[in-house]
Amino acid sequence: MSAPLPRSLDPAPGELLPGYLLRMAHRLDLKPLDLGRLCGLVTGSTFPARHMVRLDQDRTRHIADVCRLNPAEVHGLTLAGQAPGYTPLRIDYLGRHQSTVTMANDGWVLTAFSRYCPDCLRDTADLPGGPVWDGAWRLPHTFLCERHQRILDWQCPTCHAPAFSNGYRADGRWRPTQLIPAPAQRLHPARCRHRRSTGPNAACGQGLDQPARPPVRPAAAMTHAHQRLAEAATAADHEVASLGQQVSAQCFFNDIRATVAAVRGTWPMAGELLTDIGPVDTITAHIEALRRPHPERTAALGDGRVARTFGHPPADPLAAADLMAITVAILDNPTGHHTLAHLLSDLPSTSTAHIRLRHHAQHCSPAMTAVIRRSVRFPRKAAGPPALFPQPATHRGRLDPDAISTPLPEHWTAPLDELGAPHRQLRRDAAIRLVQMATGCSRRSAAFHLQIPLGSLHSATISIQAWQKEPGNAAAYQKALHRVAEIARHG
Template sequence: MTTPLPRSLDPAVGEILPGYLLRLAHRLSVQPLELGHLCGLTTGPVFPARHLVRLNDNQAQRVADACRLHPAEAHALTLSGQAPGYTPLRIDYLGRHQSPVTMANDGWVLTAFSRYCPDCLSDTAHLPGGPVWQGSWRLPHTFLCERHNRLLAWQCPACRGPAFSNGYRSDGRWRPTQLIPAPAQRLHPARCRHRPGAGRVAACGQFLDQSSGPPLRPTPAMTHAHRRLAEAATAEAGHEVTSLGQRVSAQWFFNDVRATISALHGSWPLAQDAFAEFGSMDTVAAHVEALRRTHREHTGALGDGRVARTFGHPPADTLPAATLMALTVTILDDPSGHHTLAQFLSALPSTSTAHIRLRQHAPHCSPAMTEAIRGSVRLPRKAAGQPAFFPQPPTHRGRLDPRTIPAVLPEHWAAPLDGLDAPRRQLRRDAAIRLVQMATGRSRRSAALYLEIPLGSLQSSTVTIRAWQKHPGNAEAYQNALHRVAEIAIAEGNPRGASAR
């Protein structure tokens, strides 16, 4: 059993594990790494970053026991606990099973560093243990502080490195990411933990709770985009947002965001010409130019490979990130935005990185985005996903437990299907089969047998629903509703009266 610490802290609103442990270590006057040992999060000299995104039940219990918390509070100190609607933090992202280690090294989760608001750090400096580092600052779509109406900072004003980071080597490559940068050093939570230079150099130590100059103010488009992205990231199961004129799940919306950014990067400077009224487009142009440099150029000691990332990732630098996200949301907010996207998509060379990524992402985007990709990039129909009727892709593998899916869906599970003008009994049977396919990747016949649905009933529902889906708009509406049913099933778990299989 883990021995409780002599003193602890209540987690602050929006705080996640790195900031919480940093405050607690400062209060107890111990190294963050030593605190990690006491909480059972590490046994060696490295503080694994995977704990940032998810804790298993045993880890959460040990953290709770040591820090005098409830296990639910420990789970809430992860990014997955605070951003349930953010797709890159899901186990079943883009049809692939990903581990916490994979997520902790994904460019769509800025685990290598954290942005920050100097004013927020100053405002919370009076709290026990020191100021609070907000968990949302770790996510690429969080680029401004609405409370103080400013874009977030990301560099230390003294060393000019990413402030809350383990730093990068002299050749421009990131040092291995850790849950808390420089974990063996005792530093006030407001101090820069970036380690400039080579070898076992000490962290910078500059205080970050004071601005070094006037803050950058967001444009109205940036503020609107930030709110739209934050709404989707914190969305619970069944919540819908708008993308390209359709109501879709938060999962589809964020996949649309990623596809749009790939299209903008790959076709640049078309967007710069089409949206000339957007401010700060020159910063995005500089970012894209850095991405297009050769490997040798952008990983050299004087290069900027440490912040450029890749074509599929948003910028690390806050201003181009804010501009690019605002442009992306502007396109997705437009019901005719697929026409704009078609111009960018059609300009992509078939061998480009963006083209290849879009081929992989298309089946996991909203129906409108998938159709835009198919029409412009000329993907094979199998790769394009919707509106293909069969098979149903395993989009929820690892999240949806097939043992909780009954052959007859409970009424409240099937509520999203009730608005569809389809034969009710066959549609619900078909939906149950598809849920098993979404959870397991089984064939349609195998999924029906798993649910103990007679093959005659399978054939009847297949013929009926296939014919119904051929009418314009039905396939897209059905997939949208089906994803909402899946989210309800995930949130509830085993339905009342359903037996586990």
């Protein structure tokens, strides 16, 4: 058990464990690595970044004793303590158990570096131990400083490496993240700790509290998006708006992730649909880099940051600001599901975004789940035999797919009962076809929308296909379906 340190520091508002320990080490003239050992945070010679995400009770008490804090103050130095509404920090995120190690390496949880505001570092320079690194700068959706009305910086003006990062190898891959980069070196908290080489004095050491260029001012849409995301991240027990509905913060952030996938997977369509957002050249450059083959992606930018951000918000805060402004604009609009439907219908079925959306659908808000189920095309091979009688989208925009259920309402089914087909399978098949008539989606996607199990879908497909092959049945069925659709339209 380590003895309490001779002096302590009060945590600054919004400060995370790395910044606090950095200030403490500077005040006591210790290497951050040595302070980490005293606090029980070092394993061998590494300073695991997972401690920034969440701390167990024993380690929390130990840090509190060493640093002369109370456990609540230590908990407040973690992302779990500061962002209780931020969905990716949940243990059961997207239906799978995740550890703190998994979270620390997930670009939706935190960045492998820290964005920063030079003005904030300069404003807090006189605090004991030196300037404060705001914990929110590590969240991937934090891209501006509202106090100084500027887009955050993220690269050292001298070595051009992402700030507060452990750097990357010559092949473009990130080095394993550390709670504090270059922890064996004594440096002022405002100095760049990126390791350009190995050795005792390998860190860059450039001051980050002096801006290298004039600040970039955020557009109104960027500021609005930033406020919406920041409020939702701290709204553990409050509902927020998404697609015209009040939903939990958890659903809202899942909607954000799904919308980002839709926007990025179909770019530049979203920019063409939302012309009032303004210039979006940064998104175009970001997505063009992501679409290059892997060797070209790392060579094109020369620092490996694209590999880390593939599938996650962009590392560049200006590109992140543009992307989140578009994303929030879609979700703020009560009719945003129409925009999403346009985007998702154009999403290639072989794309990574398509696969992610199929998995994320059930974890989003009801409105987002519905639009994904209607619009995302699912692999036909999972649905059994292909439809021999494809269903055209004759009622797109005229029939509400959300009004269709299985079993169908009894007052809809009279035209079907006249056909003499297998009763139960025909009604199930008719519900599927009505969704297809309203949306143009595949049978598999329509069944998914109706929550029909794959086994039941397979049974209906086989039975009704056999019946449709008999002379006259397919044409009679289509006439009956149109009569059912008109009954459904008029209640």
